[in-house]
Every structure is written in C-alpha cells, then in structure tokens.
Amino acid sequence: MKQFDVLIVGAGAAGLMCAAVAGGRGRKVLLIDHAKAPGEKIRISGGGRCNFTNVDAGPKNYISRNPHFFKSALSRFTPSDFLSLVERYGIAWHEKTLGQLFCDGSARQIIDMLLEECRAGGVEMRLETAVQDIAKRDGGFAVRTSGGMVAATSVVIATGGKSIPKMGATGFAYEVAAQFGIDLVEQRAGLVPFTLDPDTLAAIAPLAGIGVPAEIRCGKVRFREALLFTHRGLSGPAVLQISSYWRPGEEIAVRLLPDVDLAEKLLEGKRGNPRQSPATLLAVFLPKKLAQFFTEKSGLTGAVGDLPDKALRSLAASIQDWRVKPSGTEGYRTAEVTLGGIDTAALSSKTMEARDVAGLYFIGECVDVTGWLGGYNFQWAWASAHAAGQAV
Ligand code: FDA
Numbered sequence: 001m002k003q004f005d006v007l008i009v010g011a012g013a014a015g016l017m018c019a020a021v022a023g024g025r026g027r028k029v030l031l032i033d034h035a036k037a038p039g040e041k042i043r044i045s046g047g048g049r050c051n052f053t054n055v056d057a058g059p060k061n062y063i064s065r066n067p068h069f070f071k072s073a074l075s076r077f078t079p080s081d082f083l084s085l086v087e088r089y090g091i092a093w094h095e096k097t098l099g100q101l102f103c104d105g106s107a108r109q110i111i112d113m114l115l116e117e118c119r120a121g122g123v124e125m126r127l128e129t130a131v132q133d134i135a136k137r138d139g140g141f142a143v144r145t146s147g148g149m150v151a152a153t154s155v156v157i158a159t160g161g162k163s164i165p166k167m168g169a170t171g172f173a174y175e176v177a178a179q180f181g182i183d184l185v186e187q188r189a190g191l192v193p194f195t196l197d198p199d200t201l202a203a204i205a206p207l208a209g210i211g212v213p214a215e216i217r218c219g220k221v222r223f224r225e226a227l228l229f230t231h232r233g234l235s236g237p238a239v240l241q242i243s244s245y246w247r248p249g250e251e252i253a254v255r256l257l258p259d260v261d262l263a264e265k266l267l268e269g270k271r272g273n274p275r276q277s278p279a280t281l282l283a284v285f286l287p288k289k290l291a292q293f294f295t296e297k298s299g300l301t302g303a304v305g306d307l308p309d310k311a312l313r314s315l316a317a318s319i320q321d322w323r324v325k326p327s328g329t330e331g332y333r334t335a336e337v338t339l340g341g342i343d344t345a346a347l348s349s350k351t352m353e354a355r356d357v358a359g360l361y362f363i364g365e366c367v368d369v370t371g372w373l374g375g376y377n378f379q380w381a382w383a384s385a386h387a388a389g390q391a392v
Pocket residue numbers: 009010011012013014015032033034035038039040041042044045046047050051052053129130131158159160161163164167168169170171172335336337363364365366374375376377378379381
C-alpha cells in the first residue's frame with residue numbers, strides 16, 4: 001500500500017488548489033478524480049473565460065446556515081492573493097462588471113496554472129480513479145480506490161456538489177459525511193433558472209431570447225441585473241441570483257426597467273402623443289414583443305389619450321411590480337451550484353478539518369457555503385482549499 005501525507009479526492013477548483021498548496025509545503029500529495037480530465041467546471045466556467053474571482057468578495061456574498069463560518073478562510077486567502085498567482089503566470093485578465101474578473105483568453109489557462117503549481121509541488125495525480133471505501137485507522141486512513149489501496153495521514157474531500165451530473169458531479173462528499181456521522185444541511189440547486197406553470201409559459205413563449213434590466217426581489221433580498229426570457233421560463237443573472245434565496249411556493253417581485261419611473265414616462269407620453277396605442281407608447285421603453293405582452297395582459301386598447309391616468313399607472317405597476325410564482329427550477333441539471341452540504345458546525349473554520357474526525361477535511365462546494373453569481377464560488381473554492389492546504 002503506497003503511503004501519502006495527503007489524499008485529495010476531487011481534482012476540481014478546490015482539489016487542485018489544495019494539492020498545490022500542500023505540495024508546495026513539501027507534503028506528499030495524491031490527487032485523484034473519477035473524471036478523465038481535471039478542472040472540468042473551470043474549463044466551462046464564465047462562458048469559457050472563467051470568472052475566477054470577484055474583487056469585492058466578502059461575507060455578504062455568501063449563503064450558509066452559519067453566516068460567520070467562511071469569514072476566516074476568505075480573509076486569509078483573498079481575491080488579491082489569487083490575482084497575484086494569475087499575474088505571476090502572465091495570464092491576461094479583465095474586470096467585466098460588478099468586480100467580476102475573467103481571463104482575456106481561455107479558462108484553460110487557469111487549469112494549466114493550477115496543474116503547473118501541482119507539478120511544482122510534486123503532486124501525483126490519478127484520473128479515472130474512483131474511491132470505493134475510506135477506513136479510519138491509527139494515524140490516518142486506508143482508502144480503497146479502483147487503482148488499488150492507498151494510505152494517507154489526511155484525506156481531503158473536494159468532490160463538489162450535485163450540480164451538473166452530466167459532468168460527473170456526485171453526492172460523494174455527503175456519503176463520506178454520513179459514514180463519519182457528520183451532519184448535512186439539506187441540499188438544493190442554486191444559481192438556477194426558474195420554470196413556470198404551463199399557462200404562464202405559453203403566454204411568455206414569444207418572448208424567449210429577450211433580455212431586459214430588472215430588479216428581482218424575494219422576501220428582503222433583491223438583485224439588480226439582467227432578466228432573460230427563455231423557452232423554459234426565466235433566466236439571466238438576476239434570476240440566477242435570486243434563485244438561491246427562493247423556496248418552492250414563494251412569489252418573486254420583478255421590477256423591469258428599475259432605473260425608470262415608468263408611470264411618469266407613460267403619462268408624459270400620453271400628453272406628448274395622445275393618439276398612439278399603449279403598446280406603441282410602451283415600446284419606447286421595452287422591446288416591442290414585451291410591450292405587447294404587458295399591454296395585452298392589462299387589456300388596454302385604443303388611444304392612450306382616451307385612457308384614464310389610473311389605467312396607465314396600473315400598466316406601469318404590472319411591469320414594475322410584476323408578481324411571478326415560479327413552478328420550480330431547472331434543478332441540478334443546469335444549476336451552477338449546490339446550496340447546503342456539509343454542516344459547517346462540524347468543521348473548523350480555520351482548517352476545514354472535521355471536528356470529530358482528525359485528519360478528514362471538506363473543502364469547496366460540498367461545504368454548506370454558497371456564493372453569489374460572479375466569481376464568488378471560485379473564491380470560496382480557492383480560500384477553503386488554501387486553508388486546508390496549509391493545515392494538512
Ligand atoms: P468541482 O465541481 O469544481 O470539482 C469536483 C471534482 O470532484 C470534479 O473534478 C469531479 O469530477 C470530482 N468528483 C466528483 N465526484 C467524485 C467521486 N465520487 N470520486 C472522484 N472524483 C469525484 N463559479 C465562479 O466563481 N465563476 C464562474 O465563472 C463559474 N461558472 C460556472 C459555470 C457553470 C456552468 C457551472 C456549473 C458552475 C460555475 N461556477 C462558477 C461554480 C464553480 O464551478 C464551482 O463553485 C466550483 O467548481 C466548485 O469547486 P469544487 O472544487 O468544490 O468542485
């Protein structure tokens with residue numbers, strides 16, 4: 001049985017980073033993954049350009065049952081720390097919007113950078129290797145893999161969440177937690193498009209492909225970004241963001257054109273050209289099909305000059321306080337992240353080690369820490385991996 005200091009399961013964002021940090025400290029590291037290639041989610045992230053961090057990442061951008069747990073790791077490995085690494089490798093980058101940093105070129109550069117860091121740290125990597133059993137024994141673990149038995153002093157679980165099973169996502173981390181009596185916070189799909197009931201879907205079908213600025217609110221949380229109508233329902237950054245806070249059965253309040261006082265604009269338009277139809281007037285502010293959709297929904301016809309101001313105000317309200325009850329989400333099939341996971345109460349916030357199982361660590365998305373859309377999830381992967389990589 002080959003002996004390692006550290007066995008890391010999962011060569012995604014967190015696993016690669018943890019292996020690089022631990023290897024860099026001179027630890028003998030084995031990194032295994034059941035997939036054919038490492039870092040597959042990095043490769044497809046950010047439309048192929050990887051939104052690798054967010055310069056504004058802070059506690060407010062994360063969701064967890066314990067809103068303090070992630071502060072320590074995030075403050076000890078910051079967006080600037082990751083950016084320094086990116087710059088050391090000469091990878092060109094740009095800030096797209098809202099503090100989101102992307103590669104100018106391909107996301108592949110981030111994978112290559114992490115692989116090079118692993119190589120420099122002498123990390124051994126085995127792909128297409130599955131873990132069949134993890135047994136605790138004196139001074140470490142004995143792990144049966146499809147490639148043979150391995151002994152390790154520390155085991156780091158970095159197998160991510162359930163999102164996108166087609167790409168090899170599994171609930172492996174949760175199974176390991178269950179085996180060692182570690183509590184889980186219920187998991188659900190996050191950063192995911194909403195689906196709609198058949199009637200609403202049929203009504204918005206002609207709008208598929210239209211994007212519009214919006215503010216979407218669910219309870220006390222609100223996001224102001226774009227909303228996109230799709231063939232299946234609602235998507236776009238504002239929808240993905242709010243989906244992480246939405247619970248089945250809840251209604252969301254959508255304010256289209258949040259920067260415009262639409263009621264005032266419609267009344268001005270009525271005074272300026274009383275003979276135009278409500279749809280024509282509305283089309284000054286919204287894409288034509290969307291303008292038609294809302295005027296038909298409101299039942300307003302004829303010339304705007306013949307309509308009472310009250311009718312135009314309620315037309316504006318139907319657009320700026322549009323209440324939608326999603327029938328569900330697209331689920332793990334398209335979700336960018338998995339909410340919930342390993343209960344942080346079971347982990348050290350300094351090292352990510354399980355409090356009751358010495359030598360067992362959980363990092364990245366499998367932990368009950370989920371970021372907003374915009375580079376925050378990778379920053380959590382890097383920071384939690386760095387914390388564990390320093391400790392193993
Ligand atoms: P990750 O999923 O990266 O890695 C887990 C690894 O474990 C995988 O390599 C998998 O094959 C392996 N594995 C799973 N089960 C296993 C098992 N049983 N045995 C062995 N290996 C196993 N975030 C962000 O900040 N900016 C962005 O631009 C994007 N973009 C984006 C696009 C899309 C389409 C998705 C789906 C997600 C994003 N994200 C993102 C989210 C981001 O990808 C995610 O939060 C991180 O990849 C999580 O890193 P982990 O290392 O925890 O899991």
